Amino acid sequence: xxxxxxxxxxxxxxxxxxxxxxxxxxxxxxxxxxxxxxxxxxxxxxxxxxxxxxxxxxxxxxxxxxxxxxxxxxxxxxxxxxxxxxxxxxxxxxxxxxxxxxxxxxxxxxxxxxxxxxxxxxxxxxxxxxxxxxxxxxxxxxxxxxxxxxxxxxxxxxxxxxxxxxxxxxxxxxxxxxxxxxxxxxxxxxxxxxxxxxxxxxxxxxxxxxxxxxxxxxxxxxxxxxxxxxxxxxxxxxxxxxxxxxxxxxxxxxxxxxxxxxxxxxxxxxxxxxxxxxxxxxxxxxxxxxxxxxxxxxxxxxxxxxxxxxxxxxxxxxxxxxxxxxxxxxxxxxxxxxxxxxxxxxxxxxxxxxxxxxxxxxxxxxxxxxxxxxxxxxxxxxxxxxxxxxxxxxxxxxxxxxxxxxxxxxxxxxxxxxxxxxxxxxxxxxxxxxxxxxxx
Amino acid sequence: xxxxxxxxxxxxxxxxxxxxxxxxxxxxxxxxxxxxxxxxxxxxxxxxxxxxxxxxxxxxxxxxxxxxxxxxxxxxxxxxxxxxxxxxxxxxxxxxxxxxxxxxxxxxxxxxxxxxxxxxxxxxxxxxxxxxxxxxxxxxxxxxxxxxxxxxxxxxxxxxxxxxxxxxxxxxxxxxxxxxxxxxxxxxxxxxxxxxxxxxxxxxxxxxxxxxxxxxxxxxxxxxxxxxxxxxxxxxxxxxxxxxxxxxxxxxxxxxxxxxxxxxxxxxxx
Numbered sequence: 001x002x003x004x005x006x007x008x009x010x011x012x013x014x015x016x017x018x019x020x021x022x023x024x025x026x027x028x029x030x031x032x033x034x035x036x037x038x039x040x041x042x043x044x045x046x047x048x049x050x051x052x053x054x055x056x057x058x059x060x061x062x063x064x065x066x067x068x069x070x071x072x073x074x075x076x077x078x079x080x081x082x083x084x085x086x087x088x089x090x091x092x093x094x095x096x097x098x099x100x101x102x103x104x105x106x107x108x109x110x111x112x113x114x115x116x117x118x119x120x121x122x123x124x125x126x127x128x129x130x131x132x133x134x135x136x137x138x139x140x141x142x143x144x145x146x147x148x149x150x151x152x153x154x155x156x157x158x159x160x161x162x163x164x165x166x167x168x169x170x171x172x173x174x175x176x177x178x179x180x181x182x183x184x185x186x187x188x189x190x191x192x193x194x195x196x197x198x199x200x201x202x203x204x205x206x207x208x209x210x211x212x213x214x215x216x217x218x219x220x221x222x223x224x225x226x227x228x229x230x231x232x233x234x235x236x237x238x239x240x241x242x243x244x245x246x247x248x249x250x251x252x253x254x255x256x257x258x259x260x261x262x263x264x265x266x267x268x269x270x271x272x273x274x275x276x277x278x279x280x281x282x283x284x285x286x287x288x289x290x291x292x293x294x295x296x297x298x299x300x301x302x303x304x305x306x307x308x309x310x311x312x313x314x315x316x317x318x319x320x321x322x323x324x325x326x327x328x329x330x331x332x333x334x335x336x337x338x339x340x341x342x343x344x345x346x347x348x349x350x351x352x353x354x355x356x357x358x359x360x361x362x363x364x365x366x367x368x369x370x371x372x373x374x375x376x377x378x379x380x381x382x383x384x385x386x387x388x389x390x391x392x393x394x395x396x397x398x399x400x401x402x403x404x405x406x407x408x409x410x411x412x413x414x415x416x417x418x419x420x421x422x423x424x425x426x427x428x429x430x431x432x433x434x435x436x437x438x439x440x
Numbered sequence: 441x442x443x444x445x446x447x448x449x450x451x452x453x454x455x456x457x458x459x460x461x462x463x464x465x466x467x468x469x470x471x472x473x474x475x476x477x478x479x480x481x482x483x484x485x486x487x488x489x490x491x492x493x494x495x496x497x498x499x500x501x502x503x504x505x506x507x508x509x510x511x512x513x514x515x516x517x518x519x520x521x522x523x524x525x526x527x528x529x530x531x532x533x534x535x536x537x538x539x540x541x542x543x544x545x546x547x548x549x550x551x552x553x554x555x556x557x558x559x560x561x562x563x564x565x566x567x568x569x570x571x572x573x574x575x576x577x578x579x580x581x582x583x584x585x586x587x588x589x590x591x592x593x594x595x596x597x598x599x600x601x602x603x604x605x606x607x608x609x610x611x612x613x614x615x616x617x618x619x620x621x622x623x624x625x626x627x628x629x630x631x632x633x634x635x636x637x638x639x640x641x642x643x644x645x646x647x648x649x650x651x652x653x654x655x656x657x658x659x660x661x662x663x664x665x666x667x668x669x670x671x672x673x674x675x676x677x678x679x680x681x682x683x684x685x686x687x688x689x690x691x692x693x694x695x696x697x698x699x700x701x702x703x704x705x706x707x708x709x710x
Contacts, residue, residue: 021638022605023699024614027706029621029677071626102622102676124672126679131672159626160669345628390626417625 033073034158035100037125038063040077041107041118042085049109054143058118061147062105064191065165066154069391070420075101088121096125103158105150116140120150122157132157144193145439152438164386165190168436169393170208170217171411173197174429178400178407185219187234190435192425198232207251207382210436213258217434218242220250229263231278243276243283251294256302262286264294273307273324286324297349298322299342299366306330306340306349306366317351319366330368339382342366344437345389348416352381352394361394361414374418387437390416393424395431605694609687616684617700621677627666629708635667635674637700645686651678654699674702 040055049055066072077083081095088106096104107120115137122132132153136146145166152163173186185198185205198217199205206227208219215234220227229242229252242252247267254261255275262275273286273296287293291311298305306319317331317340331337335355342349343363353360353373359380362373380396393413400407409431411424424430605613627633636654639647653659653675659668678700687695 021697021699022610022695023636023701024610024617025701025703026614026617026621027703028618029623029702029704029707030619031623031625031707034622034624069626071624097680102680124676126676127672155626158669159624160666161626161628347628 033067033071034102035073035075036066036103036105036154037075037077037080037096037099037101038066038105039080039083039087039107041109041120042088043109046109046111048111048140052140052143054116054140055109058107058109058143058147058150061144061191062151062154065148065151068191068422069155070415071155071159075099091123091125093123093125093128096123101125103154105154107150111140112137114140116143116146118143118146118150120153122154144189148189148191161390162388162438164388164391164435164438166439167387168210168439169411169424169433170198170210170436171395171426171430171433172205172208173426174409174431175201185217185232186426186428186430187217188426190424195427198234207432209253209434211254211258212256212437213440216258218252218254218261220252229261231261242278243281245283249274251296253297255298256300262296262298262305264296266292273305275322286320287327293318295339297341300344300346304342304366306342308338308340317349317364317368319349330364330366331371332368333371341383341385343385343389344387348389350383350385350392352383361392363392363416372418374414374416375412375421380412382432384433384435386435392416393433393435395433397431605687605691609691609695612687613684613695613698616681617677617702620681621702622673623704623707624669624673625707627670627704627708629705630666631705633666633670633705633708634701634703635671637671637674637678637702639678639698639700641684641686641696641698643686643689643692643696644683646683647678648696651675670702670704674700677702 038059040059043049043055063074067074079099081098082092085108087104088108091104091106102125104123104125105120106123107118110117110119116139117135117137119135120133121130123129124131134150134153136149138146148166151165155161155163155165167190168187169190170185170187173184175182175184182201183204183206184201185208186195187198188195199221204222206220208217210217217232217234219230219232221230222228223241227248227250229249230239231242232239242261242263243249245265247265249263249265252261252263259279260275260277262273264271265274270290271292271294272288273293274283275286276283286296286305287307287309289309289311291309293307293309293311295308296305297307303322304319305322306317308315309318310316312329315336315338316329317337318327318329320327330349331351333355335353337351337353339352340349341351347365348363349366350361350363353362358376359378360373361375361380361383362371364371374392377396378399380394383392383394385392391413393411395409395411397409398406409429411426411430411433412421413424414421424433638652638654640649640651642648653671655667658664659671661667
């Protein structure tokens with residue numbers, strides 16, 4: 001046996017050397033958005049679908065969602081070579097490759113018992129196979145949400161990451177001159193559709209934040225000239241004050257399980273962080289420093305809290321355990337920091353930074369390392385994460401001229417990479433946005 | 441006396457003459473200089489044919505502005521000025537309730553079932569022993585944490601010099617796949633995010649058989665959806681580039697089997 005091994009060893013060695021495969025490293029690629037062909041969904045000439053232009057609308061919403069992500073581009077349907085119903089069963093892949101489509105979406109619409117049945121399939125044109133397929137059934141008027149859900153499925157299948165299109169944004173809608181601004185709560189889909197005002201504008205409202213698990217918002221409103229934290233159920237419209245504190249409460253935010261609200265309570269010029277359990281209304285004090293501690297935000301596992309404090313002489317970002325222990329400053333670079341928000345992925349903290357007369361939106365790791373500034377402007381702040389931790393929204397103000405005109409504020413979104421900065425269109429000026437999780 | 445004087449003088453003269461003749465100080469011959477050799481200093485190019493050894497790079501430093509020394513700023517962050525309202529708070533009326541219409545969701549039942557392709561068993565080919573050995577090596581790397589560290593091992597499996605591609609051939613092939621590969625930029629950075637694909641080519645540069653993902657089993661593992669996305673994008677790139685503009689057919693043996701390492705880590709790191 002030993003002898004056999006001795007004979008075989010040089011043979012194996014020789015074979016390995018002679019037939020070793022050549023390796024080529026590909027470390028760069030095409031960063032252009034992935035071209036997709038999104039076809040209109042076929043149907044049996046249903047008059048209701050034709051009247052309401054549902055097939056065109058669904059295609060537009062899906063296409064706009066995916067294009068806005070900056071990761072996909074939608075090929076003009078005039079370039080389509082195949083455009084018949086057979087493609088929903090078996091596309092002619094060569095035709096789609098010819099127009100450089102790397103993915104193809106096909107679908108069918110039917111109305112059964114006054115309910116819309118939407119069936120879609122996503123095809124990989126190069127692998128020549130179907131990679132996603134689903135049937136969704138809803139009321140006919142709910143076609144827009146269906147479209148967002150399909151866009152989410154496509155995004156997830158092609159990026160490996162949960163989509164964020166079937167989400168809403170709540171924000172402070174602003175109208176009127178700068179010294180007499182009317183501020184209302186408003187809510188809309190992430191693409192600006194289905195816009196609604198939630199408050200009348202008689203009371204000043206600030207810092208609305210979504211509950212991560214329920215259709216609920218917490219925000220700050222004024223009562224007897226004092227800021228108070230409120231809860232508002234979006235579905236029922238019922239509103240309530242959170243606790244009755246002897247001072248001003250502000251900067252509220254939900255815990256990841258939606259069961260607690262963490263906020264700042266100010267008394268006699270000092271503000272500290274408190275957490276309230278919403279089930280039994282028990283309040284616990286988390287910080288006790290003579291400085292201003294504010295803007296708390298939980299980590300997604302609920303074990304840590306990041307917040308903003310000026311205890312060291314300037315506004316900086318701190319991290320502590322959820323019981324208030326192990327408080328540690330993490331911001332290390334120059335400048336002042338505010339509004340830290342923990343990413344839903346858990347790996348990053350987004351913040352606003354003021355440095356050398358400019359405002360930045362940036363991200364850093366949870367230990368303060370790897371700070372990256374994504375965007376710079378005259379005035380911008382209050383970042384809020386998309387549900388998948390891939391995109392940030394924030395608001396930006398324009399500078400008024402000497403006469404006081406020209407001031408405006410609007411919501412913007414930016415990709416985590418610092419690219420794909422886009423303005424989100426709102427009917428009036430907008431500030432302080434908060435992005436919901438995927439609607440359940 | 442006279443004899444001794446003459447003897448002394450002649451002896452002194454002899455010593456003097458001997459000194460002049462023998463010592464180099466008094467030799468007037470010029471020194472022979474060696475011929476001047478010109479030496480030209482050249483820089484070694486960054487790319488050579490030496491196999492690359494990847495090393496761990498330190499985290500990129502933050503942007504230029506952050507490198508500047510911390511400057512204390514007296515000006516605090518301005519918070520938006522709010523107007524104070526003296527009015528009593530009434531319950532904000534939500535005039536329109538937002539209906540959260542439930543949507544039924546179910547998998548398409550009548551999806552065409554794709555039959556698994558049954559490959560004909562090839563006859564035993566002793567030349568494929570090498571591939572089996574390579575595969576064995578890859579299965580050893582199932583722990584993705586080791587991938588970066590094991591790059592040094594590439595040295596051991598480097599093909600012999602006559603089996604290599606020239607730099608220009610390698611660059612030409614690389615450029616084609618770079619053009620065909622749409623990087624899935626949504627993937628978060630992870631040091632194990634590298635996909636190795638083996639391709640087998642005909643003499644005209646077309647695919648002889650479907651490309652193979654080296655860590656194929658990782659594509660279907662739960663929690664590896666980012667790897668699956670990356671592998672699918674790489675497979676699309678290979679098929680999109682089919683056929684590649686191949687190097688000379690005379691050197692077919694050198695490029696008929698290639699391993700493409702799709703490595704977006706530096707890009708994803710940002």
